[in-house]
Amino acid sequence: MIQFQNTLAFARELDQQDELSKYRNEFHFPKVNGKDVIYFTGNSLGLQPKSAQKFVDDIMKDWKELAVEGHFYAEKPWWDYHERFAKPLSKIVGALPEEVTVMNTLTVNLHLLMVSFYRPTEKRFKIICEEKAFPSDQYMLASQVRFHGLDPKEVLVEVKKRDGENYWRTEDVLKTIEETGDELALVLMGGVNYYNGQVFDMETITKAAKDIGANVGWDLAHGAGNIELKLHDWDVDFAAWCSYKYMNSGPGNVSGVFINQKHLNKKDIPRFEGWWGHDKERRFLMEPEFIPMANAEAWHLSNAAVIAMAPYLASLEMFDEIGMEKLIAKRNLITSYLEFVLGEIAKEVDSSFEIITPSNPKERACQLSVFLHGEGRALFDYLMESGVITDWREPNVIRLAPVPLYCSFEDMYNFGQLLKAGIQKKN
Template identity: 75%
Template sequence: MQFENNREFALKLDAEDELSKYRDQFIFPKVDGKEVIYFVGNSLGLQPKSAGKYVDEIMQAWAELGVEGHFKAEKSWWDYHERFADKLAKVVGAKPSEVTVMNTLTVNLHLLMVSFYRPSGKRFKIICEEKAFPSDQYMLASQARFHGYDPSEAIVEVKKRNGENNFRTEDVLQTIKEVGEECALILIGGVNYYSGQVFDMQKITEAGHEIGAFVGWDLAHAAGNIELKLNDWKVDFAAWCSYKYMNSGPGNASGCYINEKYHNLKDLPRFEGWWGHNKKRRFLMEPEFQPEPDANAWQISNVPVLALAPYLASLEMFDEVGMPALIRKRNKIVAYLEFVLQEIDKEVESSFEIITPPDQNERGTQISVFLHGEGKEIFNYLMKNGIFVDWREPNVIRLAPAPFYCSFSDVFNFGQVLKQGILGKKE
């Protein structure tokens, strides 16, 4: 499609948008009484209007039923998490038995590493990406120390080549080959939080299995954003937060994937608790743990239903729309954003450098831009003028026009405000 950087063209794209009606199902913050342009769904998604209703249902059941709400509420609490399985499996390309919802992201990665980081002898190393999200770095280092290893020896980082902004798949595969039988685990962020690059999860997973390592993925920036086929790719495990593209609310519950081949393995270690115990016998209070026959065996405590309620509300919309439709709009709106940035770059004689890969297969909703010659004042200008974007040092702005609620007009208007901010500074 031949794009145009004008209001009429953006409105035309909005009129053709099959998902435009969903914009009205979200609540937008306001600046000076006007709804903001919200490009930070990669950090915290907007609140679905239905989220309050789902929370209120639980509050009302608690008021009317008390403890009996566990079993007699319309959406009974004791199996509330089971309502996620079918819908969430479609989002991440899994079987319903392979997914569950519990805890928060880094907590779940730690718990999953009990099962999948099992260093022994010379096989003790962990491969991750250079400058992974800090929480992952802290987690991996603490896991290495917990098992008695020096993180500087146990953790192998795949690095970007000098002068390049993204990782090359061949470099990841080469690192895996070089570490070889010393590698116990590969754990990488499926979508890089800084650049928005999507890793080739299928090839990397295959390469990890060829050397006998477990392969897991942190899908914080991937779930609800890109096409995932965790079961087809034979991924061993994965976890993701739900508050970014999946709009579940700040700090909310994490989703987990555990490949079906690890279900019902008695010799696979894991930390256990009563919500992972055989559901049919859970309230018999038996002393010996009998695991559920699926991913729910990794559950520990009864689930926080008040937290899960907004997640379920959002997931209902994902199930209604489907990932293919979201990805179609994502590709189009991100391409339009890229075009608008390039056009504005020409008009202001500045120097924008998009560090997110241009190939649609290697990126999701996020575009990361080096604003060379521009300081944080341009970020502050955008925020003051109702454009919510994300700043990363030294001078990167991350833009994520989430397809559920962002419009093509948002993209055009963002470009105009960005131009005004830069030109105004130069005058």
């Protein structure tokens, strides 16, 4: 057990011992006052990998020199560009390569997957989600329910936090599943809550829902590239995630998709279909009948957006080189050190910081959400002006994501000193 110290020397010692510290130099950092920022918003948009530019430039060069022939004769041919993601992504989300693909964007993919996995009947029609899910998920779920001619108020069952508590209890999710019983058609929740950073017990929740005959899907926007996932082993039916947060693919970029092996290679599964989901070997025969790919690519509609995919592929090279085990180990250490620094600064300024993210490492990942009691927006503004890029959520929460790929322990120490200075300046 490391005995933390809130000193610059100790933080630098941790950085010297960190075998991942070299990857910090593989990213571009914005600058404030001529210095690299302390970047805490990788849970919203990851930094740009320096290698991303070349991946994009390669495609632009091939487009310039080969035009349409780039689909087949580029160094990385465009017509199968997306296939390069299956193997590295399968390691990140705990899947078989054939269960994973990339296409579209996150909410688009969730809609497409609900076409297949939300099939309400007169008896089984309810959906369980978490209270105050990310707004896009709320809109998506309600619109899907209305599409089926049903009333969201009668269909959507929200699992609530207990009064006075800041995060959900697994037993309350399981109780809701049990009480909904054979009316439950689908559980679709965020694997990591965007607001408080809580990691749900996906394995236990999935098993409980499957045991009563429901389908299970997970929105892994804040999970992929951040936490240990075993989607195949957990028997999850489907999942989707964006790539621009912890996996650094660029703003609004393509989404990853997982579809369990048991649902693959089926012609009769309800699904919206398009040209690029058709059997690859017969795609250019222009046949009228859809023959699905035998893998998750059967859910593709259109050809790959290769320019958008290029930065994602660049970032995945680093993930494949490092492996999730090492990333998670550093994530746990640097998040714990940040928690320690917050506690020390609170003592020094006689203030109260309430961390609303679970303290149990198994229930949190690369985010601490902090209530700044007695502090207002002015403190957040001071931090931003001082080169700390963080995230403000009403009424007085800052979200801090010390991403292990590019954040340093020295960042954590320096943040604490700036936080202290901001509070002292106000007072």
